[in-house]
Amino acid sequence: MKLFSMPGTCALSVHIVLEWIGVPFDVEVMNRGDNRLPAYLAINPSGQVPALQLDDGTVLTEAAAILPFLAERYTEAGLGSDDSALGRYRLAQLLSFLTGEVHVAFKPFFMPQRFLADEAQFAALKANAFVVLAPLLATLETRLGAGSFILDNRRSVADAYLYILLRWVDNAPDGVSPYPALSRFRARMEIDPSVVRALAQQRMPSVG
Template identity: 30%
Template sequence: MKLINSFGPNPRAVRMFLAEKGITLDKQDIDILGAVDNRQPAYLAKNPGGQTPALELDDGTVIGETVAICEYLEEKHPTPVLIGSNAKERAESRQWQRRVELNVTESMYNAFRYAEGYGLFKDRVHCIPVAAPEMKVSAQKWVKKIDGLIAGRNFIVGNEIRLADIILYCCMDFVKDVGQPIDPANANINAWFKRMDARPSAASSLSPNWADVKMRG
């Protein structure tokens, strides 16, 4: 199988997941910033959403969503555990993953698309610039809420890194330099972010050209 890869926080989340697992996959890099390769009929036939990342299996099946890719890889490579080792752990992990995605990362990504990233996305997705400020506010309210909920533990779900941590970290590391900084008042989130940022997988998962594009993806 191979990872269809590009610049961006979602592809980075899969790369970070792979690094934490110690899995090496062949990669096919495509130009998503230029909206060239991923908008061509050949790619859309494999992945109708036209987004990255995607995982192409040996039988030609293409899995085109970040979380679905990570869950597939967890089932194939169950250790080290990044989602859960039993039904309870997996449920708790997925609960936090959904909280993070529905309340924080979706708002942060859309706020970027509608504001700082508008020039990049205006011809790709339906953008609502007027919604961006309130989306930023909503996301930050939930970050503050999570800050309180994770008091006394090292990671979002508990004291071991999970997929929810990777998803939130890759998003916050991306948006913090493009209009959505991390609030220094959120002491628990800041401590968590430093722990995540210090992991070898954080550096190794960055795209080689991130400094050139001035975005951490």
């Protein structure tokens, strides 16, 4: 398998999961901009990461599909949902919230130019992203509570995704500190050897 990624992106979540699983894989950490070159557009026409190329050449995109795929293919790693009737859907529900609500709320902060042409409005748009994010982060804070993991207090692929989101919260005026449960979660992930390895390969700082 080969993971296509760029430093600082949500593709880090897939990298962490591959490290947790312990299966051999290649990773191409592209420079920003290379994701819009024809070579990568042939792999993922959206130009976005992550993309996971399987050994038979098939390409999977969208973290909400790649993460459960890996959890189900490598069940022995114990990164999926429980076996209850609704387990898979609870994971799908959570990944949908993380990718479709929380991640998307960061987009005006990271890419204001995709929302507005007037650069004079960028600062307000970026600041507003964290206003939109506050209730979403509060929901995650409540959900995590005293637990160690975000999906029904069992380790799962969703933890890797939550972690990459929390790194981005550093850009908020008070960072992640208003959320004690999320802060504890992030600190635990930060010292996970698989996370440390993935960060190094992604050329990303390991923040203490």
